Amino acid sequence: MIVSHISDVEKEKVEMEGVEGVWIQWLIAKKDGAENYAMRLFTLEKGGKIPIHQHPWEHEIFVLEGQGVIGAGEEEKEVKAGNFAYVEPEIPHWYRNTGDGDWKFLCVIPIKE
């Protein structure tokens, strides 16, 4: 068993075109022996955003704190702590912090060879 705490995991700045104020922490991943899916924690600072993008894998998201908008396809949804989302593979999607502080959510993705 591996047990750790989010305060002990390095925060890496997400560097991608159009991304502002976004940090990722890889909580559970292949390095830990996980073979099927990885758990990451995203922090979007106030005003932070991830612009529209798409990829062949799904997201399972759980919001821990703060508030923001998740967009996918033709719709946007306001979310806050206790909201969760399933974002289908290949659907264009985006994120925007709409609150006054950090917006934090878990995002689980499949691990593929």
Place this chain on the structure above:
Amino acid sequence: MIVSHISDVEKEKVEMEGVEGVWIQWLIAKKDGAENYAMRLFTLEKGGKIPIHQHPWEHEIFVLEGQGVIGAGEEEKEVKAGNFAYVEPEIPHWYRNTGDGDWKFLCVIPIKE
């Protein structure tokens, strides 16, 4: 995209030998189109526990609130909000609420045919 809130998901009592005061909510599962892994929310009431058991699939756990013990193999770890755990496939493991209120954690499992 599917978006919902934990307050809108039915709580089912976990009925298994030796389990006391445990509730499960299936947040994201096959019913939602998820094909690779499912996200569940467990609530262990004060004094709640899941006795030692094992199975061929792993767990990826994230603690939301309360406190408890996760045991696996030869060790036990105290966890609280912000702790996360990877529990390997086939390892005997168990859970015990050690706090004064509910202990809530997410637990992601693979979906197999």
